[in-house]
Amino acid sequence: xxxxxxxxxxLSVPEGAIASLNCTYSDRVSQSFFWYRQYSGKSPELIxxxxxxxxxxxxxxxxxxxxxxxxxxxxxxxxxxxDSATYxxxxxxxxxLTFGTxxxxxxxx
Amino acid sequence: EAxxxxxxxxxxxxxxxxxxxxxxxxxxxxxxxxxxxxxxxxPELLIRYENEEAVDDSQLPKDRFSAxxxxxxxxxxxIQPAELGDSAVYLCASSLSGLNTExxxxxxxxxxxx
Numbered sequence: 001x002x003x004x005x006x007x008x009x010x011l012s013v014p015e016g017a018i019a020s021l022n023c024t025y026s027d028r029v030s031q032s033f034f035w036y037r038q039y040s041g042k043s044p045e046l047i048x049x050x051x052x053x054x055x056x057x058x059x060x061x062x063x064x065x066x067x068x069x070x071x072x073x074x075x076x077x078x079x080x081x082x083d084s085a086t087y088x089x090x091x092x093x094x095x096x097l098t099f100g101t102x103x104x105x106x107x108x109x
Numbered sequence: 110e111a112x113x114x115x116x117x118x119x120x121x122x123x124x125x126x127x128x129x130x131x132x133x134x135x136x137x138x139x140x141x142x143x144x145x146x147x148x149x150x151x152p153e154l155l156i157r158y159e160n161e162e163a164v165d166d167s168q169l170p171k172d173r174f175s176a177x178x179x180x181x182x183x184x185x186x187x188i189q190p191a192e193l194g195d196s197a198v199y200l201c202a203s204s205l206s207g208l209n210t211e212x213x214x215x216x217x218x219x220x221x222x223x
Contacts, residue, residue, distance in 0.1 A: 034211065043215060088151055096165060
């Protein structure tokens with residue numbers, strides 16, 4: 001089992017709709033959870049961090065964390081073509097910060 | 110505030126040659142990471158520093174890779190000799206302190222070994 005798992009996609013969402021990206025992790029003692037956006041040929045850019053169970057909202061982005069289910073998600077509301085990118089989930093624990101392989105998101109105009 | 114700065118942005122070398130990458134983290138950030146990213150994959154940790162101490166180098170191929178972080182600020186990652194399979198993007202990231210603080214990436218160095 002991979003430490004951090006994401007559906008590789010591609011995930012296609014119509015413009016204006018909600019995009020939902022999911023991530024599961026294996027280490028129960030994980031403490032911090034991050035979402036990064038990576039455009040093709042660019043480096044990862046941090047967009048959200050979450051540390052406690054529940055929802056955290058920042059503009060059009062909402063991160064959701066459920067530690068009991070070892071699950072973290074990212075919702076993007078009112079999706080725009082500029083949201084087309086690969087989204088990386090990262091999980092921090094006692095020993096390492098581990099990344100998933102990313103989900104490629106395409107917003108269809 | 111300046112972000113993480115890496116150089117060079119691109120490097121093409123012949124196999125068996127040495128290569129070095131440089132990283133200047135965000136001012137005040139104690140934690141520095143070197144990651145390797147292959148196409149279509151997530152970043153994979155090579156080494157993590159807390160100040161000048163390498164606290165996790167378990168994934169660093171020590172027969173050919175070396176790293177240093179003098180004075181707990183700038184860092185250099187070296188490969189000697191380079192192999193074809195080392196072609197990848199090398200990413201440096203820094204965070205304020207520890208694994209659970211937000212990490213910010215530099216622009217990366219794209220290495221091509223021919």
